[in-house]
Amino acid sequence: MKTNRQTRYPPVPNDLLELPAKQTDMTTTTDQHDKTGMAPDSSITLVDADVHCQIRSIEDLMPYLPNVWQHYIHESGLENPGKSWYPKVKRSAARDDAHPPNGVPPGSDLAFTQKQHLDYWKIDRAIMNPLYGADFLYNADLSAALCAAYNDFMIEHWYEKDKRLYGSMMIPWRDADLAVREIERIGSHPRILQIILHMTPEVLWGQRPFHPIWAAAEKHNLVLGIHWGGYAPPRATGGAAPSFYMEFHTTEALAAMAHIASFVCEGVFQKFPALKVAIIEGGMAWLPALMWRLDKDWRGCRMEVPWLTESPSKLIRRHIRLTTQPIEEPENPKHLLETINHMGSDNMLLFATDYPHWDFDSPAKALPRQIPKPLQKRIFADNAIDFYGLT
Amino acid sequence: MKKKKIAALDLDQIPDGTMQAVRVGRRNLLMVRQGHQVYALRNICAHQGARISDGVLTCTRRGGHVGEYVEEKAGRIIRCPWHNWEYDAVDGSALHDPKHTRVASYQTVVEDGKVWVMV
Numbered sequence: 001m002k003t004n005r006q007t008r009y010p011p012v013p014n015d016l017l018e019l020p021a022k023q024t025d026m027t028t029t030t031d032q033h034d035k036t037g038m039a040p041d042s043s044i045t046l047v048d049a050d051v052h053c054q055i056r057s058i059e060d061l062m063p064y065l066p067n068v069w070q071h072y073i074h075e076s077g078l079e080n081p082g083k084s085w086y087p088k089v090k091r092s093a094a095r096d097d098a099h100p101p102n103g104v105p106p107g108s109d110l111a112f113t114q115k116q117h118l119d120y121w122k123i124d125r126a127i128m129n130p131l132y133g134a135d136f137l138y139n140a141d142l143s144a145a146l147c148a149a150y151n152d153f154m155i156e157h158w159y160e161k162d163k164r165l166y167g168s169m170m171i172p173w174r175d176a177d178l179a180v181r182e183i184e185r186i187g188s189h190p191r192i193l194q195i196i197l198h199m200t201p202e203v204l205w206g207q208r209p210f211h212p213i214w215a216a217a218e219k220h221n222l223v224l225g226i227h228w229g230g231y232a233p234p235r236a237t238g239g240a241a242p243s244f245y246m247e248f249h250t251t252e253a254l255a256a257m258a259h260i261a262s263f264v265c266e267g268v269f270q271k272f273p274a275l276k277v278a279i280i281e282g283g284m285a286w287l288p289a290l291m292w293r294l295d296k297d298w299r300g301c302r303m304e305v306p307w308l309t310e311s312p313s314k315l316i317r318r319h320i321r322l323t324t325q326p327i328e329e330p331e332n333p334k335h336l337l338e339t340i341n342h343m344g345s346d347n348m349l350l351f352a353t354d355y356p357h358w359d360f361d362s363p364a365k366a367l368p369r370q371i372p373k374p375l376q377k378r379i380f381a382d383n384a385i386d387f388y389g390l391t
Numbered sequence: 392m393k394k395k396k397i398a399a400l401d402l403d404q405i406p407d408g409t410m411q412a413v414r415v416g417r418r419n420l421l422m423v424r425q426g427h428q429v430y431a432l433r434n435i436c437a438h439q440g441a442r443i444s445d446g447v448l449t450c451t452r453r454g455g456h457v458g459e460y461v462e463e464k465a466g467r468i469i470r471c472p473w474h475n476w477e478y479d480a481v482d483g484s485a486l487h488d489p490k491h492t493r494v495a496s497y498q499t500v501v502e503d504g505k506v507w508v509m510v
């Protein structure tokens with residue numbers, strides 16, 4: 001039997017560029033997002049919690065940078081900070097069909113993204129996650145300038161241009177004061193609802209130097225979105241860097257686990273009871289095992305972290321969500337449903353495609369039909385609506 | 392069923408602030424002394440069955456602000472020798488889940504220099 005979602009779309013055409021646009025004019029610059037939480041919009045049936053956007057080149061940022069940094073960047077020949085440590089299995093780690101015909105990088109052409117992705121899949125809301133290495137730069141002032149420029153570019157050219165889009169902001173996290181300053185500057189923008197962070201930053205995000213930043217995030221009701229990858233040596237996966245992209249791609253789940261344990265044990269959710277964390281693109285089938293292990297260790301090690309007055313699994317269920325992509329594909333799809341049941345809540349998962357990247361999950365096919373309709377509805381839309389306060 | 396009152400040990404066999412394993416009838420019990428009060432618990436951990444008398448009698452740390460370590464319940468917390476679960480000698484409750492997890496506790500009285508247990 002086919003699910004609703006599987007019957008909702010036409011077959012993928014050979015040339016998506018020939019498809020007529022299915023949406024009416026979605027362009028808007030008005031405030032659509034009430035982060036204080038209005039009643040959920042029941043017309044939202046598909047939220048994509050991980051779509052990527054990027055600049056075409058660093059020249060896009062020049063109008064948003066002070067003169068001194070424009071000169072600095074041109075003098076130094078800085079292009080895009082943050083190179084990957086691994087050659088990807090595809091160019092730009094993108095789907096082969098996601099390179100816009102005008103030659104700009106995948107995910108840097110709003111019209112193309114609208115047509116190929118948002119319109120085609122009838123995505124009602126998308127959380128946009130720019131991936132850029134500016135926040136990893138060791139020069140905190142340069143990092144702050146580039147993060148601010150990137151944020152301003154994305155707001156103007158993406159987030160304010162389509163009412164389906166909500167955005168993530170970058171912060172110069174190596175300097176808490178500068179990071180807080182950037183959050184104070186744009187954290188209340190109605191289209192910004194998340195701070196984008198990475199899973200392999202040489203640090204664990206629960207640790208105390210970051211707490212002033214998390215206080216500002218909580219104040220502005222910004223989710224911390226911890227996304228796969230990063231631009232530091234990928235050591236959070238057990239102390240050593242894997243040899244291959246495939247290894248790294250898979251074992252990023254270990255880094256995700258380490259960050260969750262860090263948030264829990266450092267008492268971040270006791271200090272910031274309204275703070276929320278989204279684990280993006282780390283997979284999800286490992287979550288029950290992590291909760292079981294943390295709960296078990298908490299029973300014997302509570303005296304080391306006495307501020308943990310409730311079990312880690314309860315804190316995780318209250319504060320953390322995981323995006324589904326790249327979804328695990330067990331031989332027997334029923335096992336995926338069993339795994340979700342082990343999470344102890346239907347609220348934990350947010351559907352995501354990761355467009356335009358090669359490990360994209362299709363809204364029509366990614367969730368196996370063994371997942372009951374009410375749970376699919378939660379995963380495809382309701383959980384994200386509740387978690388992000390989408391309208 | 393009516394409980395029996397059985398002498399477990401002489402009070403001076405268990406110095407103040409210590410704990411001691413005793414056998415009462417067919418039961419293995421742990422006696423914990425705090426001043427004139429003596430508590431009796433089943434001497435088998437609710438987790439994987441260790442003899443909790445092989446652990447330590449200590450205090451716990453109160454849940455407080457992050458980074459704050461405050462000791463409390465000194466002399467009445469038993470930590471299991473195996474995986475460190477903590478039990479309150481007063482009622483046998485496990486500190487991580489006092490409503491649902493405990494070792495059995497028994498009423499005691501001190502009379503004529505002896506500690507009596509109602510079992």
Ligand code: FES
Binds near residue numbers: 441471475
């Ligand atoms: S047997 Fe006592 S804590 Fe495991």
